[in-house]
Amino acid sequence: MIEVKNLVKRFGGFTALDNLSFNVEKGSVYGLVGPNGAGKSTVIRHLTGIYRQDSGEVLIDGQSVYENPEIKQRIAYIPDEIFFFIQASTRDMMNFYRGIYPRFDTKLYEKLGKIFEFDEKRPMRQLSKGMQKQSAFRLAVSMRPDVLILDEPVDGLDPVMRRQVWSIIMNDVSERGTTVLVSSHNLRELEDVCDHVGILHNGRLLLQRSLSELQDNIAKVQLVLPEGKTLPEDFGAIHQSSSGRVLTLIMRGSNEHISQKVAALNPIFFDLVPLTLEEIFIYELGGVDYEVREILL
Amino acid sequence: MKSAKSCFNKALFFKNIKRLWPVWVLYNIAWLIGMPLVLLGQLSEPFPDFIHEYVLGNALYMGVIMNAIYGFVSALTLFSYLYTSRSVGAFHTLPIRREGLFLTCFLSGLCWLFASNIFIFALSAIIELAYDVLVIKYLLEWLAMVCLEGLFFYGFAVFCAFLTGNGFAHLVIYGILNFIVVIIELIVRFCSSLFCYGLSVSGSTNLDVFSPIYMLFRNTRTLVTSLGDASYNGWNTLFIYAAAGLVFAALALLLYRRRQSESASEFIAVPALRPFFLYFFAFIGSLVIGIIFYLAIFASSASNPPDNSAWALLICMIAGGFIGYFITAMLLNKSFRVFKKTGPGFIAYALVLSALVTAVEFDVFKVERYIPRLDSVESLRVSGFSEPMVFDDPEVISKLMLAHKAIIDNKSANEAYASNNRTAYYDSLHVSLQYNLKNGKIVSRRYDLYDQPGVDREVLKLLEEKLNTPAAVSDRMSPYLELNSNLVTTIEINYIDSKNGIEAPFQTEYLAGEKAREFLRDYLKADILEGNLGRVPVLFEEGSENAYYDCFIVINYSRKGEGTGLSDSSATIVPNLSSKKTMAYLKGLGIEPRVSDYQYKMGYYMDYMEYQYRMP
Numbered sequence: 001m002i003e004v005k006n007l008v009k010r011f012g013g014f015t016a017l018d019n020l021s022f023n024v025e026k027g028s029v030y031g032l033v034g035p036n037g038a039g040k041s042t043v044i045r046h047l048t049g050i051y052r053q054d055s056g057e058v059l060i061d062g063q064s065v066y067e068n069p070e071i072k073q074r075i076a077y078i079p080d081e082i083f084f085f086i087q088a089s090t091r092d093m094m095n096f097y098r099g100i101y102p103r104f105d106t107k108l109y110e111k112l113g114k115i116f117e118f119d120e121k122r123p124m125r126q127l128s129k130g131m132q133k134q135s136a137f138r139l140a141v142s143m144r145p146d147v148l149i150l151d152e153p154v155d156g157l158d159p160v161m162r163r164q165v166w167s168i169i170m171n172d173v174s175e176r177g178t179t180v181l182v183s184s185h186n187l188r189e190l191e192d193v194c195d196h197v198g199i200l201h202n203g204r205l206l207l208q209r210s211l212s213e214l215q216d217n218i219a220k221v222q223l224v225l226p227e228g229k230t231l232p233e234d235f236g237a238i239h240q241s242s243s244g245r246v247l248t249l250i251m252r253g254s255n256e257h258i259s260q261k262v263a264a265l266n267p268i269f270f271d272l273v274p275l276t277l278e279e280i281f282i283y284e285l286g287g288v289d290y291e292v293r294e295i296l297l
Numbered sequence: 298m299k300s301a302k303s304c305f306n307k308a309l310f311f312k313n314i315k316r317l318w319p320v321w322v323l324y325n326i327a328w329l330i331g332m333p334l335v336l337l338g339q340l341s342e343p344f345p346d347f348i349h350e351y352v353l354g355n356a357l358y359m360g361v362i363m364n365a366i367y368g369f370v371s372a373l374t375l376f377s378y379l380y381t382s383r384s385v386g387a388f389h390t391l392p393i394r395r396e397g398l399f400l401t402c403f404l405s406g407l408c409w410l411f412a413s414n415i416f417i418f419a420l421s422a423i424i425e426l427a428y429d430v431l432v433i434k435y436l437l438e439w440l441a442m443v444c445l446e447g448l449f450f451y452g453f454a455v456f457c458a459f460l461t462g463n464g465f466a467h468l469v470i471y472g473i474l475n476f477i478v479v480i481i482e483l484i485v486r487f488c489s490s491l492f493c494y495g496l497s498v499s500g501s502t503n504l505d506v507f508s509p510i511y512m513l514f515r516n517t518r519t520l521v522t523s524l525g526d527a528s529y530n531g532w533n534t535l536f537i538y539a540a541a542g543l544v545f546a547a548l549a550l551l552l553y554r555r556r557q558s559e560s561a562s563e564f565i566a567v568p569a570l571r572p573f574f575l576y577f578f579a580f581i582g583s584l585v586i587g588i589i590f591y592l593a594i595f596a597s598s599a600s601n602p603p604d605n606s607a608w609a610l611l612i613c614m615i616a617g618g619f620i621g622y623f624i625t626a627m628l629l630n631k632s633f634r635v636f637k638k639t640g641p642g643f644i645a646y647a648l649v650l651s652a653l654v655t656a657v658e659f660d661v662f663k664v665e666r667y668i669p670r671l672d673s674v675e676s677l678r679v680s681g682f683s684e685p686m687v688f689d690d691p692e693v694i695s696k697l698m699l700a701h702k703a704i705i706d707n708k709s710a711n712e713a714y715a716s717n718n719r720t721a722y723y724d725s726l727h728v729s730l731q732y733n734l735k736n737g738k739i740v741s742r743r744y745d746l747y748d749q750p751g752v753d754r755e756v757l758k759l760l761e762e763k764l765n766t767p768a769a770v771s772d773r774m775s776p777y778l779e780l781n782s783n784l785v786t787t788i789e790i791n792y793i794d795s796k797n798g799i800e801a802p803f804q805t806e807y808l809a810g811e812k813a814r815e816f817l818r819d820y821l822k823a824d825i826l827e828g829n830l831g832r833v834p835v836l837f838e839e840g841s842e843n844a845y846y847d848c849f850i851v852i853n854y855s856r857k858g859e860g861t862g863l864s865d866s867s868a869t870i871v872p873n874l875s876s877k878k879t880m881a882y883l884k885g886l887g888i889e890p891r892v893s894d895y896q897y898k899m900g901y902y903m904d905y906m907e908y909q910y911r912m913p
Contacts, residue, residue, distance in 0.1 A: 011559060050389040050558045073392035083387030085316050099308025100391055 001026035001179040002047065002147065007056035009042055009203075016042045018203040019056070024196065027177040029170075031190040033281055034200030040183040041080070043200070044151050047181065048077045060147060073101055076145035080152040082132045084124040090135040091120045094142070101143045109142035115164055129156040137165055141172060148172070150182040154189065166193055187278040197277065199284055206284055215274050218283065219258050221249040223270035231265070239283060250275070250283050306393050306401045313405035317374050321409045324367050325416065331359045332439075333420040340428040349435040350527035352421070356442035357529065361513045364410075364443065368450030369457075369471050371406040376458040380467075385561045399550050403455060410447045414440055438529060445539040449509065452542030452549075459552040460570065462563030466628070477581070479508035484584045490743065491606045492657045494665045494708045497729065497743035509538060564628040575625050575639070579646050582621015587614035606716070607658045614654070615647050622646060666705055669732045669740050671695050679764065681728040682833050686764070690772040697769075700760040701730055704744050707756050714752040715745065724748070726757065726835070748836055761835035765843055767828025774831040777852075777868065782818040784854040790883065792848035795891035803847075806888060817852060820882045821870065829875040842875040848883075848890035 002024035009017040017039050024030040032040050045051040046058045049065045049072050058065050065071050084093055098104045113120060116134040124132055133156050140148065148169065154162045170193060172178045184190055190197070191211065198208040209217070224245050225231065231240070237249040251258045255272055262270050275283070332355060339348055378384040388398060418440045425431035457471040482504060489496040505512050513534065552567060560566035565574050590613035595606070622643045626635040660666055676689040677697055688694055718724075725745040732740040746753040763769065771778060788808040793801050808816055824830035834843040853867045872879050874892065883889070 045386065045558070048386070048390045050386045052557065067394050069392035069394060069397075071392075072390065075390070077390050079383070079386055081383045083383050085312070087316060096308060096312050099311075100306065100393070 001028075001061060002030075002181060003057070003059040003062075004043070004046070005057040005059070007043070007046060007058060008054045009039075009046065009051060010054055016203050017046075017053075020200075020203060020205055021056075022198050022205050022208050024179055024181055026179050027173060028196055029173060029180040029182065029194050031187075031194035031197045031277075032181060032183040032200060033185070033187060033190065033197060033277075038200040039203040040200055041151060042203075044077070044079075044149055044181070044183055047147075047149055048072075048075060073103065074146040075149060076140035076143045076147070077149045078133075078136045078140050078151065078153055080155065082124075082136045084132070084135075086125065087123060089121045089123050090118075090138065093124065093135070093139055094120075097139055097143065103144040105142050105144050108144070109138060112138045112141060112168070115168070130158060130161065133157055134161060134165075137168070141168055144176070146176075146178060148178055148180045150180065150184075152184055152186075153182060154184070154186065162189070169193070187281055188276065191277040194277075199281060211277065214277075214280055216254055218250065218252050218275055218280055219255055220273040220275055220279070221247075221251055221258060221262055221270060222273065223247050223249070223262055223265070223267040225265060225267050229265070236261075250279075304394070304397050304400050305404070306397050309391075309393065309398070309401045310405055313375060313402060314409065317371075317405070317409075320367075320370050320374055321413060324363070324410075325413050327363060328413065328417045329420070331355060331363070332417050333424050336421055336424050340424065340430065348425075348430060349432060352435045352439050353442070353527050353529045356439040356446075357513070357531070360439075360443040360446045361510055364446040364450040365475065365510055367410065367447065368452075368454040369468070371410070371451060372454035372458045372471075373464055373467055375402040375406050376455065377464060379458065379556070379566070380463045380561055382559070382561045385558045389558050395553050395556075396550065399553050403546060406451055406455075407448070410451060411444060414443050414447070435527070442529065442535060445535045446513070449535075449538040449542035449545075452545040453509070456545035456549040456552075459549040459556060460565065460567060462560045462566040466564045473581070475510050476508050478504045479511045481581075481584060484588055487588065488584075488610065491610050492654060493660070494712070495705065495742040495744050496664060497741040513538070562631075564625075564631075571629050575622065575629060575642065576646060578625040579618045579622035579643070582624075583614040583618035583650060585617065586620050587617030590616055607654060611651060611654045614650060618646060618650060619643065665708070667740070668698055668701055668705075669734060671698065673734050673736070675733045675735045678731040678733065679729070680731075681726055682764075682835050686773050686833065688769065688772050690768060693763075693766070693769045693772045696763040696766065697730075697760075700756070700763045701742070703756045703759050704728070704746065704753075707753060710752050711744070711747065714747050714749060726753075728760070754836070757835050761833070761843065764835065765828065765832045767826075770828040770831045771826055774825045777831070777870065778822055778825055780817070780852070780854065780868070782814040782822075785813050785817050785852060786855055787853045788813040788816055789851040789853070790848065790886075790888060791851065792846070792883075792888055792890035795889045797891070803849075806886065813852075816882060820878045821850070821852075824872075824876045824878045829877060830870065830872055830879055832873040832875055834873070840874070842873065844874045845871045845893045846874070846880070846890040847893040848872055848888075850879075 004020055004022050007017050007020040008015070020039070020043065032043065034040050042051065046053055047060075047065060049067065052066050060071050060075070063071050065075075085096075088096070094104075094106075094109055098106060116138045118127065118131050118134065120135075124135060127135065133153070137153075150169075154165055157165060166189075169178075169180060173180060182190065182194070194211055196208070196210050197214060199206040207214075221237075225247065231237070231247065231249075235249075237251050239250040241248045249262075251261070253261075259272060332352075335351070335355075336348070339351065378388045389395075391398070393401070418436055421439070422431060422433065422436050425436070453474075454467075454471055457474065458467050461467045461470050486497075505515070513531070556566055557568075560568075565571045587610065591610050594613065595609040623635060623639070626639040626642075627633055630638070656662060657664070671691060671694060674691075674694055676687055677694045678685055678687045679697065680686070688697065715725075725747055727743065728746050729741065729743045731742075734740065746757055748754055748757055786809070790806045790808070791803045792806075793803055821830060832843040834841060834845060838844075848871065850870045850872065851867055852870070855866070872883075872890075
């Protein structure tokens with residue numbers, strides 16, 4: 001559905017996206033994660049046709065997005081900062097978008113009003129950030145998009161509304177096969193909804209896998225070695241720490257492979273714990289010297 | 298596959314119309330006050346004269362100002378979405394091509410403009426109709442004028458919107474580009490003689506066209522042809538500007554197609570143009586701020602510059618350029634830390650400016666010493682001593698060129714005197730030489746010369762001598778010589794009697810018929826032919842043969858016969874002390890005028906009047 005091929009974008013002398021390539025399958029929910037300044041928003045602005053790439057291709061259904069109204073009317077985008085006309089209410093914006101997006105579903109818009117309970121005639125500038133986000137969701141979903149692109153989508157929403165929003169999105173994905181690309185720093189939340197994840201760093205994709213593949217390929221090991229025995233230097237842990245006699249290792253590989261390797265040390269005790277997406281993010285970026293690792297740990 | 302049907306979007310059009318109503322309401326209110334209500338007031342008067350002239354004048358003067366403001370405000374509000382990343386993102390995410398966004402927004406502004414003008418036109422027509430003075434032609438001309446003006450200013454403002462990346466820059470660039478050429482012209486006129494001895498930039502140049510508000514005000518007029526009737530003479534100019542407005546709009550669209558969304562909030566949105574604007578504003582800073590510094594620091598008045606005025610001005614221009622350059626660099630880089638990065642550029646600019654000023658000061662381009670070739674000169678106009686004199690005899694011109702060369706050779710003494718005497722300006726004679734070349738070009742020079750020994754006295758004497766050779770006098774006075782004596786009807790002799798005191802009034806004697814013709818033929822013309830009448834006193838020297846009498850001889854003649862070169866039905870001659878035959882005749886009539894002590898000042902006064910007249 002979404003194909004990004006060798007995408008390059010420079011701002012002056014700074015290369016924001018460096019030969020970036022990735023794919024998002026139709027009907028999947030793709031999480032784009034990465035540290036600040038990695039290039040996530042830049043990717044999204046290419047996917048929505050805001051930015052023109054210096055080189056490479058940004059395709060949806062095999063067609064270039066930039067200056068392509070047919071494709072763009074199938075995309076709904078919720079940015080981190082919601083745009084609205086200065087005097088406009090949610091209803092005004094609905095009337096505007098209804099005239100622009102041919103697939104805009106007024107009935108759905110009215111129906112969603114029961115979930116997003118705020119005054120749709122109140123100027124949007126008077127709404128809180130969370131309410132503006134709700135308004136944007138209501139409008140975006142009503143556009144009946146094939147591709148939904150979300151930048152920090154639930155930032156500012158309360159926990160109940162977060163669940164509501166994700167529920168609406170996941171319902172759309174299952175019923176209509178909507179493709180969702182979401183960029184967020186809230187990795188725990190992404191873990192619940194994404195089936196694929198791409199980690200972006202310095203304008204390059206560090207890795208792109210399904211969440212299950214990702215979790216199968218790295219694990220946390222807690223073990224206690226016999227008295228006097230130490231961990232060999234070339235054991236291959238990408239990170240290790242200790243608390244008393246309990247060692248905690250982060251190791252790459254399948255659970256079976258790691259279990260065999262650890263068992264060979266004849267530990268008194270050992271256990272394999274699956275990593276959360278947040279931990280994966282931290283350890284993967286640790287491999288490229290991302291300094292935040294120590295802070296988070 | 299890209300859409301072929303997305304050049305106009307109805308939803309966006311109506312959204313624009315709806316959300317920007319305050320701009321258009323204000324525009325209409327201003328016009329309501331300026332047109333229908335004023336018309337109503339004027340028509341309520343018992344004798345509403347010049348109503349049609351008012352309509353056209355209103356379209357020109359109020360129209361230019363209103364459209365200049367409306368054009369900018371509309372362009373700013375309609376295209377301000379380009380100026381923040383949030384709004385540019387929202388607009389560029391819409392399934393509308395850039396062309397569609399542009400045309401829809403552009404037409405929104407234009408439709409409101411035209412609709413408002415038609416509304417005001419209709420209201421004015423109703424009022425005129427109610428008072429039974431409706432002449433639809435004038436109101437239609439009003440409508441056409443304001444629409445054409447609007448088309449230009451709006452198109453130009455839209456172009457500026459696409460050059461810039463934020464509202465402040467839009468305002469600055471639009472404002473500056475509307476006036477910059479005329480401002481630069483004014484400053485260059487001011488500075489030119491400081492850098493280049495004698496250089497004079499006078500009259501309007503073809504570059505005025507690039508300062509539209511100034512151009513529309515100055516070069517087009519509403520004319521009252523008879524009571525209650527009026528016409529407008531600037532249609533060609535207006536049509537050209539309106540066409541230019543459309544060209545600007547087309548250029549704006551081209552810029553939009555290449556514009557990067559990420560240029561939102563930048564000062565200049567087109568990266569390739571940023572260096573140009575950096576040095577452009579440095580140059581503007583050098584001219585405007587530099588001149589202000591120069592006037593404030595080095596000159597108690599611009600007329601009394603220090604000896605090294607060009608160098609003092611150069612220092613000020615570098616300082617002004619420094620301010621212009623680094624403020625622009627800060628705006629372009631959105632940072633105060635620009636000195637290290639852009640400093641070398643400024644050093645290069647300062648070096649180029651210094652080299653240029655040095656080259657001009659030392660006349661590397663041979664501007665100061667330039668005197669046109671004799672065979673290329675059609676005529677030479679000299680002014681500064683009395684009314685302007687025009688010579689076309691090559692022999693006379695060649696002699697005056699020698700005087701011109703002497704003035705140039707005397708530059709050092711002249712400048713030294715000017716810088717050491719604070720009252721020099723008030724003692725100076727402003728001498729202008731204007732060569733009209735055969736190829737249609739004009740070479741103008743203007744010098745402040747000082748009647749002081751060791752300064753310019755010798756030069757002025759030489760000039761006086763060359764201006765008063767018999768050939769020069771008869772060349773300049775040739776229209777009088779060509780005047781057929783038979784056309785003369787009367788001659789008035791206005792004079793102050795030499796026996797009367799200082800405050801004595803002028804007395805008048807008349808000659809008519811054959812006596813008048815004889816006076817012209819046998820006395821006045823004879824003196825002119827000998828070079829004794831029509832002389833020009835340059836220096837005030839008691840007893841000088843060139844000095845004037847307090848006597849004005851006015852020759853009235855009929856226009857039958859024509860061909861004299863005199864432009865009126867009368868001509869005035871002031872006799873010199875050398876006009877022996879004329880004065881002998883007058884003595885025979887009992888007229889003995891006193892010798893004037895005002896010729897020097899009169900010359901200054903005439904020069905001053907001429908200067909005032911020439912001023913734009």
